[in-house]
Amino acid sequence: MRCLITGATGFVGSAVVRAALRDGWQVVAARRPASDMSALEGLSVETVQVDLGDADALAAAMAGCDAVFHVAADYRLWAANPEELYENNVEGTRRVCQAVQAAGVSRLVYTSSVATLGLPKDGTPGDEDTPVCLDDMIGDYKRSKYLAEAVVREFVDDGLDAVIVNPSAPIGPRDHKPTPTGQMVLEAAAGRMPAFVDTGLNVVHVDDVARGHLQAHARGVSGRRYVLGGVDMTLAEILALVAEIVDRPPPRVRLPHNLVLPVAHVAERIARVTGRPPRVTVDGVKLAKKHMFFSHARATRELGYRARPARDALADAVAWYYAHRYLPAGKRP
Secondary structure, X not given: OEEEEEOOOOHHHHHHHHHHXXXXXXXXXXXXXXXXXXXXXXXXXXXXXXXXXXXXXXXXXXXXOOEEEEOXXXXXXXOOOOHHHHHHXXXXXXXXXXXXXXXXXXXXXXXXXXXXXXXXXXXOOEOOOOOOOHHHOOXXXXXXHHHHHHHHHHHHHOOOOEEEEEEOEEEOOOOOOOOHHHHHXXXXXXXXXXXXXXXXXXXXXXXXXXXXXXXXXXXXXXXXXXXXXXXXXXXXXXXXXHHHHHOOOOXXXXXXHHHHHHHHHHHHHHHHHHOOOOOOOHHHHXXXXXXXXXXXXXXXXXXXXXXXXXXXXXXXXXXXXXXXXXXXOOOOO
């Protein structure tokens, strides 16, 4: 069995590469010319330089593949030019779907996000069927991922065999950039997060998300969505657990959202001048007003998906940050 994996050099993508290799797949890792290859170091994979803007090149890269895992995404809560998010996430996904059809690949697994799902008004966890519409999407990243899912469903209606997976907040080793969630864990472990806002995330180990991709390929129903989640936790609970892992006091100061929002506006204005992404974004603060809690019951029931405890994900992430000197030498977990 042979597969192409887009976004293979990224955090989730490289975990999917490892899961596929463990299952005996021949892996073709799609990369951009400037991609950092460190996440794939030591792995027996074929690499191919391909631009998601070129459907013909994508189809050529997919030749002989039995499956495509489209993991690549532009994951930014702020962009100086928001149109880049739509080009990369929406139109890039459209070209991947076109290439899958042209290459005659049997099945596509598309990596979406729980950001595209609805949240019940009563505060209970959302799932794949919670009502939601484009107007509910906060920010260009969420809107672009919502529209990208719609593209995949259009192709499914046209005969494409595709399964959609919706990871929650992946955490774990090999988060080289790191991702926004990984950066939060890193800042907390370093003691650089003295305060927090009242929000919540669904924490999941990145390797469980990767395993879910392979299970979705093997057992998922075409056109169906599957949440790949873990444990619902408030931000205070996450920070307290990270503090326990690194043996330091947890932050105690809770900031009101309305106090942080003006700071985010100022940070974004500065970012437009400097060209450097802001540490806090307006969309991020708006998103933080909601507890992003989700159920992965469908994936458990239909795919055989399982998620390990949140402590494992956080401890593995912190240990990796120590091992790779993102954190100074000191007391380790």
